[in-house]
Amino acid sequence: MSSPFASMLRSKLEETDASLASKGYAFSILEDAWQEYAVTAQCFKDGASIGKLRLYYAPTKKTFRFDCRSIQDEQLCALLDVKHLSNSSKRNHTGLHAYVDGSYISGRVGFGLVILQDNTKIFEDVGSVNNPEYLEARQVSGELMAVGKVIQWCKQHGHTAITIHYDYAGIKEWALGNWKAKQPLTQRYAQFVALSGIVVTWNKIQAHSGDHWNEYVDKLAKRGTEG
Known part of the structure; x- marks a missing residue:
């Protein structure tokens, strides 16, 4: 099914992919796995598949949440903390x-x-x-x-x-x-x-x-x- 929030979910995953690329992680959206408020992506570490994650968007709160329960990689699960991805790797840009x-x-x-x-x-x-x-x-x-x-x-x-x-x-x-x-x-x-x-x-x-x-x-x- 299509999602009215597809562009936001896709953009968030692309940002996540860019944030974690230097650590060897990459993500590929499964185009047949869209839901109204979520999308699933295949996860890779140094080119090898390590499982799937699901990204959810809450439109009322305007927040994202990662579900990485199917990923057997503790480092990635820690890095997928929303606070880390939204703040620590970004500079504070005014203007x-x-x-x-x-x-x-x-x-x-x-x-x-x-x-x-x-x-x-x-x-x-x-x-x-x-x-x-x-x-x-x-x-x-x-x-x-x-x-x-x-x-x-x-x-x-x-x-x-x-x-x-x-x-x-x-x-x-x-x-x-x-x-x-x-x-x-x-x-x-x-x-x-x-x-x-x-x-x-x-x-x-x-x-x-x-x-x-x-x-x-x-x-x-x-x-x-x-x-």
């Missing part, structure tokens, strides 16, 4: 923030981004980079594409400033002119950011350090390489 990332897999480049308003996700995007001229830059072209998409979104929605969190140094350095843009891709990127009229506060974070939203956009970017 408008974005996370961006790029990925290169088997000759394909993907990008991913998420935009937050006061800690709440309000937009995300994922896609592939198809311009042959940019593919030689590999995942860097995906990172720059994601920043461009964020700035476009800001202009379309009347925002004049945003904090962008990134893990590749060139994102900031080319934009500020600290690195010389030698290739058409980086030259166009630097010019686009400079002329956008958007005031960007740049915040570099360490890749794969357990930051919730960094892991989240990493997953999105990898999905973007699938076409």
Whole structure:
């Protein structure tokens, strides 16, 4: 059956997947197991199946609850504590923030981004980079594409400033002119950011350090390489 809360349940599982990826866990929704207020997902540890969990949503309380009784993994059951997933792996973001990332897999480049308003996700995007001229830059072209998409979104929605969190140094350095843009891709990127009229506060974070939203956009970017 279909669920009126499918998008919320799916998003929560995707966030959970991103939060726990660095610990070797992954989750795959069983599309034939939807219920009105719940969904079931297959759980994996380092690629091996370890059972199934069910995620419930309570619309009156606007809260989520995990049922992991069929999983024989004490560490995962402890990590699935809602407080841990909703707080400890996320930074406290006030105002408008974005996370961006790029990925290169088997000759394909993907990008991913998420935009937050006061800690709440309000937009995300994922896609592939198809311009042959940019593919030689590999995942860097995906990172720059994601920043461009964020700035476009800001202009379309009347925002004049945003904090962008990134893990590749060139994102900031080319934009500020600290690195010389030698290739058409980086030259166009630097010019686009400079002329956008958007005031960007740049915040570099360490890749794969357990930051919730960094892991989240990493997953999105990898999905973007699938076409």
